[in-house]
Amino acid sequence: MxxxxxxxxxxxxxxxxxxxxxxxxxxxxxxxxxxxxxxxxxxxxxxxxxxxxxxxxxxxxxxxxxxxxxxxxxxxxxxxxxxxxxxxxxxxxxxxxxxxxKPSTNELFASYFEPYRNVVQPLERGSDQQDKKTLAFLAYEKGEYEKAIALFTDLYTTTKEPYYLFYKANALLKLEKANEAVPLLLEHLKTKDTLTEKTTWYLALAYLKLNDKPNARITLKKVITEGKYKTTEAQELLKAFK
Structure with missing residues (x-):
């Protein structure tokens, strides 16, 4: 190979x-x-x-x-x-x-999880802009998740913008720290920004990563009921649990 x-x-x-x-x-x-x-x-x-x-x-x-x-x-x-x-x-x-x-919950997580794309801070190649928000999403896009997490934490503390919770949780999931991602996703679900409808899906995957099948099932059913994001994938995952 x-x-x-x-x-x-x-x-x-x-x-x-x-x-x-x-x-x-x-x-x-x-x-x-x-x-x-x-x-x-x-x-x-x-x-x-x-x-x-x-x-x-x-x-x-x-x-x-x-x-x-x-x-x-x-x-x-x-x-x-x-x-x-x-x-x-x-x-x-x-x-x-x-x-x-049947695949394990960890294998299912690996098959279905992909960090959500950056839709908050479009990055212009060759730009000299180096503010903290740009640096955070640049690190996220480059796969420098530890750096991105630190920056998202500081930015949320300062601005209280809820989307930082969402992206920090995604970075944590990529680093296989689902236990830290869950409370952030639950907190993000209390908000109503443009990314909230995606959060339920990532919360289900976080439960899956933790091998918490009961909560994963409940959350996947919610994804299907909401019918806004990853409905087909949620149905596939529920079928994999049977």
Whole structure:
């Protein structure tokens, strides 16, 4: 396994360090071969995780189409993933899921959690602006979560803007500190900013990370009832608990 393959595997398993996350982002921007491999691996992983034969077959068809028109080097990459996909398809998706049994709550968390994107402070590349708010969200986008948490804490203390609670909780979840994220998310739910409708989903994932299945179920049902954000994913997770 190459270093780049290891980075992709760590990304899929949600085990990237802040430095590795930055490296992945740089490779995605600058290395077309890495981006192709990354897309193939992550899409295949998502397809396998979904008990959806049509979705899986569509992915294979897409890989086959691309393999016919790409360069020999890229065709080799596509061929590798067609082989892997073919094994799963040959066995049958239902057999695959039976053999793998139910995933753990930690595995489910890793599959569904992704830090919410920065929609508060758009960052302009090359800007000389260096105020604390900009630095906080820059650290967040770069995967420097410890730094972002410290800045979000100071900013919330000063401004009482509730979205800092939300983003601090997301950073804590990325660092696998769900026990610290839960009270922040509960506090954020008491507010009514533009991000509050997203908070219930992340609270459910935090409970999942803590292996608190009763609260995870209750919160996922609330996500479904609200019907505003990640409703389909919440239904999938509830099904995984059965």
């Amino acid at each position: 190459t270093e780049q393959d290891e980075l992709i595997e760590k990304y899929i398993q949600n085990k990237l360090s802040a430095e590795e996350a930055l490296m992945v982002n740089q490779l995605l921007e600058n290395d077309i071969n890495f981006k192709t491999e990354f897309t193939l691996q992550t899409n295949l992983k998502k397809a396998v995780k979904k008990d959806d034969d049509a979705h899986f077959r569509n992915l294979i068809s897409d890989i086959e189409s691309k393999a016919k028109i790409e360069s020999p080097i890229k065709r080799h990459s596509y061929a590798k993933w067609l082989a892997a996909a073919g094994i799963v398809l040959l066995l049958g998706l239902s057999y695959f899921f039976t053999m793998n049994q």
